[in-house]
Amino acid sequence: MKVYADNAATTKMSKAAIEAMTDCLDNCYGNPSGFYSLAQRAKERVESARREIAEVINAEPREIIFTSGGSEADNQAILTAANIGKSKGKMHIITSAFEHHAVLHTIKKLEKSGFSVTYLPVHENGIVSPEELEQAITEQTCFVSIMSANNEIGTIQPISEIGAICKKHGVIFHTDAVQAVGHLNIDVKSQNIDMLSASAHKFHGPKGVGFLYVRKGIRVSTLIEGGAQEKGKRAGTENVAGIVSMAAALKESVKNMEKDNAHMREIRDYLIKGLSEIEHSALNGDAKCRLAGNLNFSFEGIEGESILILLDQKGICASSGSACTSGALDPSHVLLAIGRVHDVAHGSLRLTVGEDITKEQADYIIDNVKNIVAHLRSFSPVWRDLKEGKRQYILP
Ligand SMILES: Cc1ncc(COP(=O)(O)O)c(C=O)c1O
Structure with missing residues (x-):
């Protein structure tokens, strides 16, 4: 898909x-x-x-x-x-x-x-x-x-x-x-x-x-x-x-705006519900006062860039909360501005769906993001430290 x-x-x-x-x-x-x-x-x-x-x-x-x-x-x-x-x-x-x-x-x-x-x-x-x-x-x-x-x-x-x-x-x-x-x-x-x-x-x-x-x-x-x-x-x-x-x-x-927004909002909220089931994750920004197609999540213990590569292998195009400036990955100034710490901002994923998004595609996204986050955490030293209590969780 x-x-x-x-x-x-x-x-x-x-x-x-x-x-x-x-x-x-x-x-x-x-x-x-x-x-x-x-x-x-x-x-x-x-x-x-x-x-x-x-x-x-x-x-x-x-x-x-x-x-x-x-x-x-x-x-x-x-x-x-x-x-x-x-x-x-x-x-x-x-x-x-x-x-x-x-x-x-x-x-x-x-x-x-x-x-x-x-x-x-x-x-x-x-x-x-x-x-x-x-x-x-x-x-x-x-x-x-x-x-x-x-x-x-x-x-x-x-x-x-x-x-x-x-x-x-x-x-x-x-x-x-x-x-x-x-x-x-x-x-x-x-x-x-x-x-x-x-x-x-x-x-x-x-x-x-x-x-x-x-x-x-x-x-x-x-x-x-x-x-x-x-x-x-x-x-x-x-x-x-x-x-x-x-x-x-x-x-x-503009002609299709109302109809398109209603559909995207429904799928967005469905995606938010699905991805919120991932432990130690959080939606970035207000849940309702946001564009109909936008969701942005932070997942503790992983790097956003790795999620993107693995999502791409599954045919899903998305973007992360980091930007490549002068050869280094800097966390997004937007996520820092809303109070996310560097590590958490790095583990972020932006999904912006369009008016043609289907419920089947949303399920495909949810399943893949869940699997990929679990896979990346399975060998993340940060996640291991969090699990072993050597670091404190930031996200609930
Ligand atoms: C909020 C905002 N402002 C400005 C720009 C720049 O627009 P353009 O790519 O047309 O120069 C973008 C593009 O991503 C944007 O999202």
Whole structure:
């Protein structure tokens, strides 16, 4: 059996997205900046995609900038907000400890150049507290960047409350909504979101294309200089087929969202129940306030990487709680942020199921994870020490 359970990493392109893309590549290959009708057709397709995408998040088409994906959108949003802050002499940023590195690394760079940063805790449930956010705001705060949903543990953040607080204090609010767009309802107006980043490959669109929403009235800083595309806000010939395909994918995801989420939630909870039977294991992040397809478990006494290799041999694609940085395995900053100690964070497994997941596949996952954890523990020195009482269990 094959099970793709790594949808937070990327999703398979939908048929609608592939068809839109191939049709565009075949019939609409003109450069949108050209004057002849082939070029104008390409331009029309880009503008129609802009309208469709704007409608999904209740924005205006002119508030959408097409980018190469989520990382670029995050970088541009943060640079934009920082430049506005600097011009007003406001040099304080608020973010959370478990943002994606596209946000954290960009903000770290600003910190080195003189900005001060508050990294809000996310607590054991993996959720930012709006009260703590409000307490952190000072006269110097120029912007807040809090993700809509976490990519590793799937926890959904109180975006509407945060938006209202930022509005009240006159602080720009950016949200990295890469894991949320196409999966959760978003309304930038009622949620008081000033900037929002999204990426097509997380909602069955192609890789290498995304968008940044910037509320009208905010002066956008450019990351890429060159031609006058995107009204001078992002130079470079438009990725026409990617943009058109992204719009087709998003429309479809949103159309099926309620039904798909209901199904994924049911399977997710079934998986959580099954995996919770493994002794000395724990679900990471709030059990309910999380994306419909996400579950993330820590198992004491084993290495997440080994689980992945053995799951792969069984045809199951998943990911772990460690990242390979400079040749060494570092535990995930997300799991550390919710209070998991290094050893436990290392023994973590993220499963992100899609809308086509079946109950049979869920049973297959549960059986295999149970067997693999037992097998790995059978020769783990850490597990032996725990069993012999030489170490204390951390997970119940
Ligand atoms: C929350 C979040 N932000 C940003 C990104 C980066 O997006 P992209 O891969 O499109 O650059 C990702 C991708 O994993 C993500 O999950």
